[in-house]
Amino acid sequence: IMMTQSPATLSVSLGEGATLSCRASQSVSTNVAWYQQRPGHPPRLLLYGASIRATGVPARFSGSGSGPDYTLTIHNLQSEDLAVYYCQQYNNWPWYTFGQGTKLEIK
Amino acid sequence: QVQLVQSGAEVKKTGASVKVSCQTSGYTFTSYNVIWMRQARGQGLECVGWISGYNGHANYSDSLQGRVTMTADTSTNTVYMELRSLKSDDTGVYYCAKEGDGGWLDPWGQGTLITVS
Numbered sequence: 001i002m003m004t005q006s007p008a009t010l011s012v013s014l015g016e017g018a019t020l021s022c023r024a025s026q027s028v029s030t031n032v033a034w035y036q037q038r039p040g041h042p043p044r045l046l047l048y049g050a051s052i053r054a055t056g057v058p059a060r061f062s063g064s065g066s067g068p069d070y071t072l073t074i075h076n077l078q079s080e081d082l083a084v085y086y087c088q089q090y091n092n093w094p095w096y097t098f099g100q101g102t103k104l105e106i107k
Numbered sequence: 108q109v110q111l112v113q114s115g116a117e118v119k120k121t122g123a124s125v126k127v128s129c130q131t132s133g134y135t136f137t138s139y140n141v142i143w144m145r146q147a148r149g150q151g152l153e154c155v156g157w158i159s160g161y162n163g164h165a166n167y168s169d170s171l172q173g174r175v176t177m178t179a180d181t182s183t184n185t186v187y188m189e190l191r192s193l194k195s196d197d198t199g200v201y202y203c204a205k206e207g208d209g210g211w212l213d214p215w216g217q218g219t220l221i222t223v224s
Contacts, residue, residue, distance in 0.1 A: 031209065031210060033210075033211035033212070035212075042202050042204075042215035042216065042217060042218050043152070043202075043204075043212075043215055044214075044215070045207075045211055045212065045213035045214070048207065048209065048211040048213075049209065054213060086151070086152060088211070088212070090209060090210025090211060091210075093210055094140070094157050094166060094210075095154065096142070096154055096210060096212075097154070098151060098152040098154075099151070100151045101151050
Protein backbone atom coordinates (compact mmCIF):
# COMPACT_ATOMS: atom_id res chain seq x y z
CA ILE A 1 0.00 0.00 0.00
CA MET A 2 1.45 3.35 -1.05
CA MET A 3 1.05 6.38 1.21
CA THR A 4 1.27 9.79 -0.44
CA GLN A 5 1.64 12.91 1.69
CA SER A 6 1.00 16.49 0.68
CA PRO A 7 2.33 19.05 0.59
CA ALA A 8 6.03 18.16 0.69
CA THR A 9 6.77 21.40 2.55
CA LEU A 10 4.42 23.67 4.45
CA SER A 11 5.30 27.13 5.78
CA VAL A 12 3.10 28.39 8.57
CA SER A 13 3.34 31.34 10.98
CA LEU A 14 3.49 30.80 14.73
CA GLY A 15 0.04 30.72 16.27
CA GLU A 16 -1.63 29.68 13.03
CA GLY A 17 -2.95 26.26 12.04
CA ALA A 18 -1.56 23.66 9.65
CA THR A 19 -3.29 20.88 7.76
CA LEU A 20 -1.28 17.92 6.48
CA SER A 21 -2.74 15.30 4.17
CA CYS A 22 -2.06 11.63 3.59
CA ARG A 23 -3.67 9.46 0.93
CA ALA A 24 -3.39 5.68 0.77
CA SER A 25 -3.49 3.75 -2.50
CA GLN A 26 -6.44 1.79 -1.10
CA SER A 27 -8.65 1.93 1.97
CA VAL A 28 -6.74 1.37 5.21
CA SER A 29 -9.75 1.43 7.55
CA THR A 30 -8.43 4.15 9.92
CA ASN A 31 -5.34 2.02 10.61
CA VAL A 32 -3.21 5.12 10.28
CA ALA A 33 -0.64 6.61 12.60
CA TRP A 34 1.10 9.97 12.49
CA TYR A 35 4.64 10.65 13.68
CA GLN A 36 6.66 13.78 14.33
CA GLN A 37 10.40 13.74 13.67
CA ARG A 38 12.36 16.72 14.92
CA PRO A 39 15.85 17.25 13.49
CA GLY A 40 18.34 14.79 14.94
CA HIS A 41 15.68 12.79 16.77
CA PRO A 42 13.81 9.54 16.16
CA PRO A 43 10.17 9.67 15.11
CA ARG A 44 7.65 10.18 17.91
CA LEU A 45 4.14 8.75 17.78
CA LEU A 46 1.48 11.47 17.73
CA LEU A 47 -1.73 9.72 16.72
CA TYR A 48 -2.95 6.20 16.01
CA GLY A 49 -6.28 4.87 14.84
CA ALA A 50 -6.30 8.00 12.66
CA SER A 51 -7.49 10.25 15.51
CA ILE A 52 -6.38 8.93 18.93
CA ARG A 53 -3.67 11.00 20.56
CA ALA A 54 -0.75 9.13 22.04
CA THR A 55 0.16 9.69 25.68
CA GLY A 56 1.48 13.18 26.32
CA VAL A 57 0.57 14.63 22.92
CA PRO A 58 -0.99 18.11 23.23
CA ALA A 59 -4.66 18.53 22.32
CA ARG A 60 -3.75 20.96 19.54
CA PHE A 61 -2.77 17.93 17.45
CA SER A 62 -5.79 16.21 15.94
CA GLY A 63 -6.44 13.69 13.21
CA SER A 64 -9.32 12.64 11.04
CA GLY A 65 -10.13 10.60 7.99
CA SER A 66 -11.49 7.38 6.67
CA GLY A 67 -11.06 5.05 3.72
CA PRO A 68 -7.94 6.19 1.90
CA ASP A 69 -7.80 9.87 3.00
CA TYR A 70 -6.42 11.19 6.30
CA THR A 71 -5.54 14.55 7.78
CA LEU A 72 -3.33 15.77 10.61
CA THR A 73 -4.27 19.21 11.92
CA ILE A 74 -2.07 21.28 14.19
CA HIS A 75 -3.67 24.27 15.87
CA ASN A 76 -1.82 27.25 17.37
CA LEU A 77 1.53 26.33 15.87
CA GLN A 78 4.50 26.50 18.28
CA SER A 79 8.21 26.76 17.46
CA GLU A 80 8.78 23.19 18.74
CA ASP A 81 6.44 21.91 16.02
CA LEU A 82 9.19 22.46 13.43
CA ALA A 83 9.63 18.90 12.20
CA VAL A 84 8.91 16.40 9.49
CA TYR A 85 5.58 14.60 9.87
CA TYR A 86 5.02 11.09 8.56
CA CYS A 87 1.87 9.05 8.17
CA GLN A 88 1.97 5.26 8.39
CA GLN A 89 -0.55 2.59 7.48
CA TYR A 90 -0.66 -0.57 9.55
CA ASN A 91 -3.69 -2.10 7.87
CA ASN A 92 -1.46 -4.39 5.81
CA TRP A 93 0.23 -6.20 8.73
CA PRO A 94 3.12 -6.75 9.00
CA TRP A 95 4.26 -4.74 6.00
CA TYR A 96 3.73 -1.23 7.20
CA THR A 97 4.42 1.65 4.86
CA PHE A 98 5.12 5.28 5.49
CA GLY A 99 4.48 8.40 3.49
CA GLN A 100 7.46 10.38 2.28
CA GLY A 101 6.89 13.08 4.88
CA THR A 102 5.74 16.70 5.10
CA LYS A 103 8.30 19.20 6.32
CA LEU A 104 6.71 21.87 8.49
CA GLU A 105 8.56 25.16 8.43
CA ILE A 106 7.91 28.16 10.60
CA LYS A 107 7.26 31.21 8.42
CA GLN B 108 8.59 3.51 31.26
CA VAL B 109 9.13 1.67 28.00
CA GLN B 110 12.61 2.24 26.57
CA LEU B 111 14.60 0.96 23.62
CA VAL B 112 18.32 1.71 23.75
CA GLN B 113 20.47 1.01 20.72
CA SER B 114 24.19 0.40 20.33
CA GLY B 115 26.50 3.11 19.06
CA ALA B 116 27.47 4.34 15.62
CA GLU B 117 29.45 2.09 13.29
CA VAL B 118 31.77 2.75 10.36
CA LYS B 119 32.24 -0.19 8.03
CA LYS B 120 33.92 -0.98 4.74
CA THR B 121 31.95 -2.09 1.72
CA GLY B 122 31.36 -5.85 1.91
CA ALA B 123 31.68 -6.03 5.69
CA SER B 124 28.98 -6.94 8.22
CA VAL B 125 27.48 -5.00 11.10
CA LYS B 126 25.40 -6.04 14.10
CA VAL B 127 23.23 -3.53 15.95
CA SER B 128 21.62 -4.19 19.30
CA CYS B 129 18.37 -2.83 20.72
CA GLN B 130 17.95 -3.36 24.47
CA THR B 131 14.35 -3.08 25.61
CA SER B 132 12.89 -2.45 29.05
CA GLY B 133 9.64 -1.49 30.74
CA TYR B 134 7.31 -4.00 29.06
CA THR B 135 6.77 -7.72 28.62
CA PHE B 136 9.31 -8.52 25.90
CA THR B 137 7.62 -11.72 24.78
CA SER B 138 4.28 -9.99 24.14
CA TYR B 139 5.34 -7.65 21.34
CA ASN B 140 7.16 -7.49 18.04
CA VAL B 141 10.11 -5.19 17.46
CA ILE B 142 10.41 -3.49 14.10
CA TRP B 143 13.59 -2.28 12.46
CA MET B 144 13.42 0.79 10.23
CA ARG B 145 16.12 2.68 8.39
CA GLN B 146 16.46 6.22 7.12
CA ALA B 147 19.03 7.51 4.67
CA ARG B 148 20.19 11.08 5.27
CA GLY B 149 17.42 13.50 4.45
CA GLN B 150 15.14 10.70 3.28
CA GLY B 151 12.03 8.90 4.48
CA LEU B 152 11.53 5.74 6.49
CA GLU B 153 12.00 2.22 5.11
CA CYS B 154 10.97 -0.95 6.90
CA VAL B 155 13.86 -3.42 7.25
CA GLY B 156 11.85 -6.13 8.96
CA TRP B 157 10.40 -7.28 12.26
CA ILE B 158 10.93 -9.93 14.85
CA SER B 159 8.59 -11.53 17.36
CA GLY B 160 9.63 -11.25 20.99
CA TYR B 161 7.49 -14.32 21.64
CA ASN B 162 9.12 -16.90 19.39
CA GLY B 163 11.91 -15.09 17.54
CA HIS B 164 10.16 -15.45 14.19
CA ALA B 165 11.39 -12.76 11.79
CA ASN B 166 10.30 -11.32 8.49
CA TYR B 167 12.52 -9.23 6.27
CA SER B 168 11.88 -6.74 3.49
CA ASP B 169 12.32 -8.11 -0.01
CA SER B 170 15.04 -5.56 -0.74
CA LEU B 171 17.24 -6.88 2.09
CA GLN B 172 16.26 -10.54 2.03
CA GLY B 173 19.37 -12.71 2.22
CA ARG B 174 21.56 -10.01 3.76
CA VAL B 175 19.77 -9.33 7.04
CA THR B 176 19.20 -11.47 10.12
CA MET B 177 17.29 -10.48 13.24
CA THR B 178 17.51 -12.35 16.52
CA ALA B 179 15.91 -11.94 19.94
CA ASP B 180 17.46 -12.79 23.32
CA THR B 181 14.71 -13.26 25.88
CA SER B 182 17.24 -13.52 28.74
CA THR B 183 18.31 -9.91 28.22
CA ASN B 184 15.22 -8.58 26.38
CA THR B 185 17.50 -7.52 23.53
CA VAL B 186 16.95 -7.66 19.80
CA TYR B 187 19.79 -7.75 17.28
CA MET B 188 19.94 -6.88 13.60
CA GLU B 189 22.85 -8.07 11.49
CA LEU B 190 23.37 -6.72 7.99
CA ARG B 191 25.93 -8.42 5.74
CA SER B 192 27.67 -7.58 2.45
CA LEU B 193 27.30 -3.90 3.19
CA LYS B 194 26.91 -1.45 0.32
CA SER B 195 27.21 2.33 0.29
CA ASP B 196 23.41 2.49 -0.11
CA ASP B 197 23.09 0.92 3.35
CA THR B 198 24.44 4.10 4.93
CA GLY B 199 21.85 5.67 7.20
CA VAL B 200 20.28 5.68 10.62
CA TYR B 201 18.75 2.41 11.77
CA TYR B 202 15.95 2.49 14.33
CA CYS B 203 14.29 -0.21 16.36
CA ALA B 204 10.75 0.40 17.58
CA LYS B 205 8.23 -1.50 19.67
CA GLU B 206 5.08 -2.43 17.82
CA GLY B 207 1.94 -1.29 19.61
CA ASP B 208 -1.20 -3.32 20.20
CA GLY B 209 -2.51 -2.43 16.76
CA GLY B 210 0.56 -1.88 14.61
CA TRP B 211 1.69 1.63 15.42
CA LEU B 212 5.28 2.03 16.54
CA ASP B 213 5.97 3.42 19.98
CA PRO B 214 8.49 4.13 21.30
CA TRP B 215 11.51 4.21 19.03
CA GLY B 216 15.14 3.70 19.91
CA GLN B 217 17.48 6.65 19.61
CA GLY B 218 18.88 5.37 16.31
CA THR B 219 22.22 3.94 15.21
CA LEU B 220 24.16 5.57 12.39
CA ILE B 221 25.80 3.08 10.08
CA THR B 222 28.29 4.53 7.63
CA VAL B 223 29.54 2.33 4.79
CA SER B 224 32.52 3.53 2.78
